[in-house]
Amino acid sequence: MSTPKILVAFYSTYGTNHQVALAAAEAAREAGAEVRLVRFAETAPAEVVAGQDAWKAQTEKVSDIPVISHDDMVWSDGYFWSAPTRYGSFPSQVRAFIDTLGPLWMKGKLANKTFTATTSAQNTHGGQESTLLGLYTSVMHWGAVIVAPGYTDQVLFAAGGNPYGFSTTAGAFDEAGKAAVAHQSRRLVQFTRQTEEANRIAA
Template structure:
């Protein structure tokens, strides 16, 4: 393993009306600025076409994000850092993201997800709509993987404005309000922190291997 290889970051998300997509794009941009190789990936939509068509915001976002490559298990194996983002559904991550996670059993069984640096983010329609429980539910996956969870904590001043140490979260007012400056700065910080931790781990492993 070469310590000179950039950290690899996979930002894997599900977004119905575009709020989580906006956070995911900001995360990908922050990772690139931190010197990482980045894959921005959307998970497969499971909802029927008639349900999507019945909501203008949902339909518009589906059309606008067709260019984003669909997530695959190769993205998880490739990455040093994995960020999962999903809106909440009854205090849990949306089924679309959970379905993708459920396909990773083979990688898990072969130990391919151990020591990945991981973090998560979310959006809710209303305040107190399950932001923390959604992030904690996503993180339950990481415990089983043996991954290394890197939360934003209150490790940057923006976190005292954003207010969620578990991961970046946003109140979308039923999809009508996109992330503001505070949320975008917060997801940038969260991502950069994860990249920095992964780089330090990689450098440490390289030092051990070459000592």
């Protein structure tokens, strides 16, 4: 059995998506994957971050986690990304990194890799689904293989039932959410193995 290389990347202002990323990384390792946990760089002005105690505390909490790089993207066979919604889309911190990936995309180095994502918002209808769909639209341009959870396990219904990817309200990552994230992460590892094998046969 192959050992898929999974990149778990997150951006988290107050901590929810950081918690999701940790749960996803743990589940992927338990499923037999090699995992790298990285964060998207903070692009907001330092004085803005420092002006909110919770934001500042979260920034300091993750300071020892490496910032995502192009090398990470090439190394990976599959991606699990977690980030909050901002006005119905993913944050500028995530977009800023995506916008640097042109050289890798042009060389086909992002193609045929699996991808799944999760998100959070201040309220239930704060753009959770549109955030995930928008992110998936972006990675379709890479030729990524999207691995959405769909309705493939009962744990998803207990956690809100979002078929595009786990989503929650800010600060509400409970045991049901952890179970849903673990399922989504294991599913990513499963399909990454299958995609790797298909790519090997096609090569």
